[in-house]
Amino acid sequence: MALFVAVVAMALLGYSSGAPPLDVDPATYDLEIYDVDTFELNSYDYDDLDEEIEVGTVAPPPPAVTQPPPAVLPPDYTPEVTLPPQTTKPPVAATLDFLGPGLFGPQTDLGMPTCLLCVCLSGSVYCDDSDLTDIPPLPKDTTYFYARFNKINEVKNKDFFNLNQLKRIDLTGNQISVLGEDAFRSLPQLQDLLLTDNKVQALPELPVTMRHIDIRNNRLKNAGMHREAFKDMKDLEFLYLSDNKLDYVPGPLPDSLRVLHLQNNNIQSLNQDTFCNSHDINYIRSALEDIRLDGNPVDINLYARAYVCLPRLPVGTQH
Template sequence: MAVHRQTSKMVLYLVWTLLGFGLCAPPTDLDPEAFGYDDLNTLDLNYEYDEEVETLAPPPAVTPPPAVVPPEDYVEEVTLPPRPTKSPVPSTLDLHGPGLFGPDTGLGMPSCLLCVCISGSVYCDDSELTQIPPLPKETTHFYARFNKITEVKATDFINLNQLKRIDLSGNQIGKVNEAAFRSLLQLQDLMLADNNIQVLPELPASLKHIDVRNNQLRSSSMHAEAFKEMEELQFLYLSNNKLDYIPVPLPDSLRSLHLQNNNIQSISQDTFCNIHDKNYIRKALEDIRLDGNPVDINFYPQAYICLPRLPIGTPV
């Protein structure tokens, strides 16, 4: 009896097992079109899976420094640099006196700011000057044409040992100190044309070119033998003055002598030649202008026998 029951249980277990497999197996006659798909392979079975993604760590956050907040009663102090009393340029570049631009003029401006300084040349043309400004001691050429300068003082060119040219043409100079040019032992060109000069001061023997045209010079106001020692003088322009005679003796180096429009009335035989030496020839003097004077050059043929060319003059 017990064996029979045991056998019955085993049969029932097998039956239920077989029925369970049958119910769980998928049907084999399913129609894909009934579910709206043409192919079961296209079905999205919605498989979900986790994918491990490697990510970089974010940069550490930078914390800005805390802002400095001044107290409410804080007042900012601004200190301006002091005004310089001397030029910041090294003294080795200074031309003369304080600063790169030279000493102050009577107008309260540095000479080389009022004028133009290029190397050793100072240009002050047409600058409304009424006096000669202090010049850098290295000045070699000075131009102050077409100003309103009325006087040349004894101290205007003092200690300017390198000065070679002075041009004061076209001013209103009526007075020149006797010692104004005396110490300028390197001076070669002196241009004083178109002024009101009545007396010509002592001049250095180094001069090569003298131009005193259009002034008020008289023979009595010139030094005796003023040009005798000038062994390098080549150009002497004294036209449009009030000279009564030719200033003799003239150096042998002279090439050009302009005396037109004066008051010269006569010429002596030794004005140009040497009456004691008949073989003397003055080769350099080729340009003599005597036109505009009351002298008749035709009356003095013996005065020209040593010259390579005759003077230019207007017969009376």
């Protein structure tokens, strides 16, 4: 063990003796002992980096562009001028062809479909205050038709032809003086006909499906009405005939009638069968609760038997 310690100590002493002392100038060391090739650092000639560059021949410039000689045109040459295509504004109907036929209803005489001239909504056609002079052709599914406050002066037989779903016609506030004899008769579901504020003198035959008839403020006479015009209308509830030229109450009247307005006519007399049934003393007309006869020359006190079947007396002049 002592021998091993002595060997290690001698090795350390030898290593220490081989290292140069720290206070020795490194410049005094001989570089040869480090196996380094000595050379002069400043002896390198940097001019050797310059290389001779041989300048070759410069590429020739591109050839000059020469203009072709002008073309010689014949004396009679006329240049062709292409004009842009002229665009003309097509009619409204033509611009809507791409949307499919019938989308806006049938074509009218005014150059546009009915449903652009009017408003069509879920079977209802609204043509109010549209300066119409004629009833426009209507879509086949029309159920309610309104053409109030226009300038229509006639209802022709063909105006409502083949409109099997039509239930209401409102032509209030026009200038209608003529109603075609077959204008309404062929309408299987017609219930309401409103012709207030026109010039109607004669009423054509109406379908028995009627529920509401309003012909106030016209020129209607008894001579212009069919005999027993309302008798078979089992659903008729409202009959407005005021402000006309009637001479008597048009009867017989259906039992379904609830309201009868005849004021401001020329009615002068009544009879026992006007409202009641002289052959059946037990007959009661319970539905008819509103009768207006005021504004007529008839004295209602003279015809007491005409009211015995009614739930209330009519309104009228009592002399």
